Amino acid sequence: EAGVAQSPRYKIIEKRQSVAFWCNPISGHATLYWYQQILGQGPKLLIQFQNNGVVDDSQLPKDRFSAERLKGVDSTLKIQPAKLEDSAVYLCASSHLAGTDNTEAFFGQGTRLTVV
Amino acid sequence: GQSLEQPSEVTAVEGAIVQINCTYQTSGFYGLSWYQQHDGGAPTFLSYNGLDGLEETGRFSSFLSRSDSYGYLLLQELQMKDSASYFCAVSTNAGKSTFGDGTTLTVKP
Numbered sequence: 001e002a003g004v005a006q007s008p009r010y011k012i013i014e015k016r017q018s019v020a021f022w023c024n025p026i027s028g029h030a031t032l033y034w035y036q037q038i039l040g041q042g043p044k045l046l047i048q049f050q051n052n053g054v055v056d057d058s059q060l061p062k063d064r065f066s067a068e069r070l071k072g073v074d075s076t077l078k079i080q081p082a083k084l085e086d087s088a089v090y091l092c093a094s095s096h097l098a099g100t101d102n103t104e105a106f107f108g109q110g111t112r113l114t115v116v
Numbered sequence: 117g118q119s120l121e122q123p124s125e126v127t128a129v130e131g132a133i134v135q136i137n138c139t140y141q142t143s144g145f146y147g148l149s150w151y152q153q154h155d156g157g158a159p160t161f162l163s164y165n166g167l168d169g170l171e172e173t174g175r176f177s178s179f180l181s182r183s184d185s186y187g188y189l190l191l192q193e194l195q196m197k198d199s200a201s202y203f204c205a206v207s208t209n210a211g212k213s214t215f216g217d218g219t220t221l222t223v224k225p
Contacts (some may be wrong), residue, residue, distance in 0.1 A: 048212065104161040104164065
């Protein structure tokens with residue numbers, strides 16, 4: 001089966017600019033996650049969707065970050081305006097229905113964002 | 117809230133056995149997963165424990181004790197390619213997931 005697709009792979013922007021990331025999960029996966037991974041740290045969950053509803057966005061900085069999952073399939077994550085501390089790898093992952101034993105998450109290759 | 121603790125670094129030699137521990141505090145605990153991430157790569161799933169006990173997958177095994185809020189990943193017959201970061205991740209019965217900060221394993225010849 002095709003894996004989780006993310007684009008772009010790399011992005012360099014200036015602070016205060018906006019940026020958007022795109023994710024296409026594995027077909028049939030109900031749950032989609034966006035993680036932020038700063039160098040040397042574990043992935044931090046930004047937002048979790050189940051179909052097109054939000055399960056958890058408690059760690060999403062809502063003053064500058066937004067995300068949507070169109071029709072319960074593709075998803076976009078936007079940052080506006082970007083800050084220097086947003087430099088990180090943004091990982092998208094998908095899995096079958098969360099809250100069951102079949103919770104293996106499949107990750108995309110991520111988008112490495114550098115804010116200068 | 118949820119919190120996980122795992123050692124930041126572990127070093128071992130080729131052919132050895134290494135254990136990476138993970139302790140957690142979470143409400144509504146459902147299960148514990150382990151992921152491997154090589155430098156520059158995406159995390160990949162290794163194993164999952166929903167019940168107490170040991171799960172074995174080839175050279176890798178994972179253990180869970182729900183009463184102790186503790187689990188570990190056991191890597192046997194270490195190979196150079198096992199050098200990577202290893203993350204434990206808890207999932208809750210509300211379907212939420214949290215990763216630890218990872219353990220960097222260095223395998224030396």
